[in-house]
Amino acid sequence: MPRVFSGIQPTGEPHIGNYFGAMQNYVKLGNLYGKNSIYCVVDLHALTSPTSFDRELLAQRTFDMALANFAIGLDPQKVTFFVQSHVPEHQELSWIFTNITPVGDLERMTQYKDKTEKLESIPAGLLMYPVLMAADILLYKADTVPVGEDQTQHIELTREIARKFNHAFGETFPEPKAEYNRQALRIPGVDGNGKMGKSKGESSTIGLLEPLDSIWQKLRVAPTDPARVRRTDPGDPDKCLIGDYHKLFSDLPTIELVYQGCRTAGIGCVDCKKLLLQSMTEHLTPIQERAQELRGDPDFVRDALSQGAREARAIAAPIMEEVRTKVGFLKL
Ligand code: SF4
Incomplete structure (x- = not known):
């Protein structure tokens, strides 16, 4: 059975872009692979964003992200769901990978280039981000990583790190593959300004x-649709x-009504928006x-996060022990 890892x-x-692009997929994969679906709220990664240097905000956001995932139906009894900083092995493996x-x-x-383009002083954590990501994945010997296409380069680096480690210290890690959610749509921002994203501000999401x-x-x-200047102008929902x-x-039936109504100017945009609401x-109400x-x-x-961290450590601990032995740390 595949072992899936994804960082959140x-x-x-x-x-709703996160919801349709990733979160629904987590539930689906959880139903298929159970505890072999490993999901981690990556609070260590969040430190690479200067806005996360707020003790209460980081803890609150971590909690809220877990809560939102449980609210959409991700069952913590069924999958492995935890917070990255609760499993210190992530950092230990990351340091070993840093050296290869x-x-x-x-x-x-x-x-890295995009994020640092306008920075005067670059935190080393930004450079090391993909190394920590490789450690996140390989710590569980995960072979499947559901990601967006913007992560392709990072997954390729993870595979490269796995190859290097295996070559230097003996066969240990699988080379994980990215699994792109083909259903994931590029959800447009509600301000009409490209893809929906937090970085573009509240007005886009x-x-x-x-x-x-x-x-x-x-x-x-x-x-x-700009073609609908007047109420009587037909438009195109696409x-x-x-x-x-x-x-x-x-x-x-509602989609058919919208397509027909829009293309024939049978409905106005306000009515169409009311149907959408x-x-x-x-x-959204049940969620x-x-x-x-x-x-x-x-x-x-x-409790779910504590249990999740225990389950994650139960998988990670023997793998980390194998790594320590292969690297050659002194055992007492
Ligand atoms: S009727 Fe609906 S789909 Fe058509 S342009 Fe207006 S809001 Fe858009």
Whole structure:
């Protein structure tokens, strides 16, 4: 059975892009592979972003990310779900990998170049980010990593690190492969300004747990197909982000109504947006209610994370012991 590993950035409240692009896939893989689906809220990685140097904010965001995943139906009894800093072996393996990874390879990473382009002083953690990521994956001998295509280079480096370690110290790690979620759509931002993303600010995102009246305020002013200048002008839902959202949230009869109504100018954009809000309400309300319940029972989340860390360490400890032996650390 494949062993799946995925790291989840503790960005606080996830948005619907995260939900359709990754979180739903976690539930699906969890149903297929059970405890061999290993998911980790990567709070150590978050430290590479200067905005994470806020003790309470980092802890709160880590907690909220776990809560949101449980609220959408990820069952911590079924999968292995934990927080990265609760399993110190990640850092130990990362240090060993740091010593077999050329600085030049790390400097060539596109994400590193993008993130450091405007920085006057570059934290070493940004350079080492992909090494820690390789340790996250290989610590569990995971062979399958569900990621976005922007992570291709990092997975290739992970494979390279596995090869180097195996060559230097004997066959130990598998070479993991990236699994791209072909269903994952590039969810457009609600401001019509490219892909939905936290880095683009609140105006671009629709939070999974955002109050529905706040969602409506964003939908109300969202751009539509520019061809529909007047109410009587026909449009094309395939050129409209509201049309894209309908494809994610609405049932088939509503989608057919929108396509037909838009192309014949039979419905106006406000009515179309109201239909969307209705579909979103039906989809998001049970998730938001479950999140509310979990907020009232924080011990559920904390207990699940403690249990998850124990399960993760039970897998990681013997692998780390094998690594220590192969590297040649003194045993007492
Ligand atoms: S009717 Fe709907 S899909 Fe068509 S342009 Fe207006 S908002 Fe977009």
